[in-house]
Amino acid sequence: MAASISLTGLAACGSAEPYAAKVNGITLSKAGLDDELDAIRNNKKYLAALEQSNITVKGKGSGTFDSSFVARVLTRRIYLELIHEEFVKRKLKLKAADLTAAREQLLTSVGDPAVLDAFPKAYYNEIRRTTAEVTVLQADLANASDDNLRKYYADHQDMFQQACAAHILVEAKAEADAIEKELAKAADPKATFAEIARSKSKDPGSGAKGGDLGCASPSGYVEEFKAAVLTQKLGVIGDPVKTQFGYHIIRVDSRDPVPPFEEVKEQVQQAVTDGAQGPFNDFLNKASSKAKVEVNPRYGTYDTSGDSPQVVPPKSPSVTDGPTDAPPEAPSDAPADAPTDTTG
Incomplete structure (x- = not known):
C-alpha cells in the first residue's frame, strides 16, 4: 500500500x-x-x-x-x-x-x-x-539556427507539400501492365480506375474508396511511391511502380507547390526539434x-x-507533512501527466 x-x-x-x-x-x-x-x-x-x-x-x-x-x-x-x-x-x-x-x-x-x-x-x-x-x-x-532550419527545409521540401493521389495495388507486374492498358482504352479512365480499384486492389483501405488515398505529404510514402507522386504528370496514369508491397498503378490528381519557408517555419522548427x-x-x-x-x-x-x-517514495508513512507523490517520467517536450514547475 x-x-x-x-x-x-x-x-x-x-x-x-x-x-x-x-x-x-x-x-x-x-x-x-x-x-x-x-x-x-x-x-x-x-x-x-x-x-x-x-x-x-x-x-x-x-x-x-x-x-x-x-x-x-x-x-x-x-x-x-x-x-x-x-x-x-x-x-x-x-x-x-x-x-x-x-x-x-x-x-x-x-x-x-x-x-x-x-x-x-x-x-x-x-x-x-x-x-x-x-x-x-x-x-x-x-542547433536549430535559422540557417540550419533553412537547410532542413531545402533538404525535406516534400514534407511541406500536399499531393492528392489514387492507386491500385496488385501483386504481379503482368497484372499491373494489363490494368494500365485497360485504363488507356477506357472511355472514362477515372471511373474505370475506381471500379478496378474496388474489385482488384490489394490495399483494402483505399480500394474500398476507388483507390483514393486522399491528400497528404509525399514524405509519408515509401521512396518509390513518393518519387512517382512528386514527378508524375497530373491526371495521367503512370507506368506501374514496384515497391515492397507489390505493383502500383498511380494517378496523381493534384500537387501543391512547396510553400515559402516563412509560411512553414514553425513546422520546420517542430520537425527539427522532434529530431x-x-x-x-x-x-x-x-x-x-x-x-x-x-x-x-x-x-x-x-x-x-x-x-x-x-x-x-518512502516505504512506510513515517512522515505526516506535506503533499506527496509525482509521476517519475522525464519531461520531453513538456511535463507529462501534470504540468509542473521547478522553482519553489
Whole structure:
C-alpha cells in the first residue's frame, strides 16, 4: 500500500525541513511542491482526468496525497530544474512567441482550455515557462539556427507539400501492365480506375474508396511511391511502380507547390526539434545521473541506479507533512501527466 502524507503534522511542530529537494545547491522548496500539489488537487477536471488514467493522486487519509504521486511530481521538478540550469548556462532567452507556443502545447496536453485556465495564475505561468524552456533547449541542442532550419527545409521540401493521389495495388507486374492498358482504352479512365480499384486492389483501405488515398505529404510514402507522386504528370496514369508491397498503378490528381519557408517555419522548427529528442534525452540522462541531488526524507530518496533517475517514495508513512507523490517520467517536450514547475 502506498504511503500518504498529510498537510499538517511535523511542520506544525517545527521539525520539518523547509526543502523538498536540493539540486546542485539549488533549493526546491517544500512550499513550491505543496503549491503544485494543491493546484492539481483543486483543479477538479484535471484531477478527474488523472484518476481516469489510473494515476492515484490522493492518499488514504483526509488531506493527504499518495506518496508515489508526490515522488513523480518531485522527480519532474528536479528534471525541470536541471533543464533550467542548462538553459541559463547556454544563455538562452524566452521570447513572447515561445510562451505562446508553450500555451498551445499545454492546451494540446490537457485538451480543454477551461482545465488549463482553472490552475492558479502563478502556477500556470510557471508551467508555461518550464514548457517553453524545454522546447527552446531542445531546439538549441538540435542547433536549430535559422540557417540550419533553412537547410532542413531545402533538404525535406516534400514534407511541406500536399499531393492528392489514387492507386491500385496488385501483386504481379503482368497484372499491373494489363490494368494500365485497360485504363488507356477506357472511355472514362477515372471511373474505370475506381471500379478496378474496388474489385482488384490489394490495399483494402483505399480500394474500398476507388483507390483514393486522399491528400497528404509525399514524405509519408515509401521512396518509390513518393518519387512517382512528386514527378508524375497530373491526371495521367503512370507506368506501374514496384515497391515492397507489390505493383502500383498511380494517378496523381493534384500537387501543391512547396510553400515559402516563412509560411512553414514553425513546422520546420517542430520537425527539427522532434529530431532532437535523442540529444535532449542524452543530456537529461547524463544531467540527472551526475547531479548532486538531496531529497527531503519525508518524500523518499533519489535513486540513480536505473535508466532514469527518480525519487523513490518512502516505504512506510513515517512522515505526516506535506503533499506527496509525482509521476517519475522525464519531461520531453513538456511535463507529462501534470504540468509542473521547478522553482519553489
